[in-house]
Amino acid sequence: MRPFRFLATIGDNDGYSDLIPFARKAEAMGCSGFVIPDHLMGLAPLLPLAQVAAVTERLRVGTFVLNNSLRHPAVLAQELATLDRLSDGRLDIGIGAGWNKPEYDAIGIPFEPVGVRIKKLAEAIAIIKGSFGDGAFSFDGEYYTITDLDDIPTPVQQPHPPFFLGGGGKRLLTLAARQAQVIGLAPRILAGDVPRLDAPSITAAATEEKIGWIREAAGERFAEIELNTYPTGGPTVITSEPRAEAQRRADRIREKTGVELTVEEILESPHTYIGSAKELTAKFLELRERFGISSFLIDDLDALAPVVEALAGQ
Structure with missing residues (x-):
């Protein structure tokens, strides 16, 4: 079992x-x-992360996650290597294919089909990793071309800082299984002018399927991968009546998506943090035992403080 890590x-x-x-x-x-x-x-993420690194000693810093469509990967490699050096090797690189269509529309860049965005992400990861090596780097891809790029700063962490990739679909999770050190088990987001949650993808059954895709694509390196999850569909709720709150959550999901989820599915979901601190501590232990999930993004530091204090590093 991997030790618990909280973000x-x-x-x-x-x-x-x-x-x-x-x-x-x-x-x-x-x-x-x-x-x-x-x-x-x-606000943009990288500058505030440099500030966080400057005022802490052990805390790792990272993005959750960079939209690959918004930056050229070689320019991003320079910025990431710089941040890794400023933080003395405490950077985690979270990067994704992009999903929020209104952002693309606002700045006039095409919101390409998901398959294209994932192919671009795969090339970008290869460029970022290649740029961190010694000597001149070249890359001739379908979407990016790099010719004898040299003198980008090298990160402290070699051969590169850990990569964090997440997703809810098989194509992106397959890429993550082959390239990432940490994989975020995300719900699927249905495309459209107003992106919305694919509600069934937050269930434990869907999580089991996603991990199966990762295991198949990762092969022998599956044992080296850390799995992460985060709250979706609503914030953390500390309550002595979790079933009542779960029913309210299920009602809201039905109103927004038309999907019926049971109270049990809501409470069992790796993406739902509802219950007392003691119950959530037990839930996180169960998620690690059942799925191997040991990394958790927390959205309410004060509410989950007892959970973090009980489990961090254990």
Whole structure:
């Protein structure tokens, strides 16, 4: 069993005015990482992460996750290597294919089919990893071309910082199984002008299927992969009446998606944090035992403090 790791985060619409005390608090509580999302409507992630690294000693910093469509991978490689050096080797590289169509529309870039976005992501990962090596680097792909790129700074972590890839579909999870050190088990997002949750993909049964895809694609390296999950469909709720809250959650999901989920499916979901601190501690232990999930993004540091203090590093 891998030891538990907890990732703290701050909302992408927050002004980050409390960023420094929040990061210090997360480190003192036992969180192992601090991650920031990447959306155009919020502050950019890499500069605040440099600030977090500067005011902490052990806390790893990372993105959850970068949208590959928004940056050229060679430019991103330079920025990531710089951040890894500024943090003295504490960077985790979270990167994804992009999913939020309104962001693409707002800046006039095409929201290409998911297969194209995943192919571009695969090439971008190859470029980022290749750029971190010694000597000139070239790459001739379908979407990117690099010719004798040299002198990008090398990261402290060699051959590269850990990659975090996540997704809810088989194609992206297959790529993650072959390229990532940490894989986020995400729900599927249904494409459209207003992206929405594919509700059945948050269930334990769907999680089991996703892990099966990862295991098949990873082969022998599956044992080296850390699995992560995070709350979806609603925030963490600490309550002595979890079934009542789960029913309210199920009702909201039905109203938004038309999908019927049972109270049991909601409470069993790896993406739902509902219950007392004691119950959630037991749930995280069960998720590690059943699925091998040992990394958890937490959306409410204060509410989950007893869970983190009980399980971090165990």
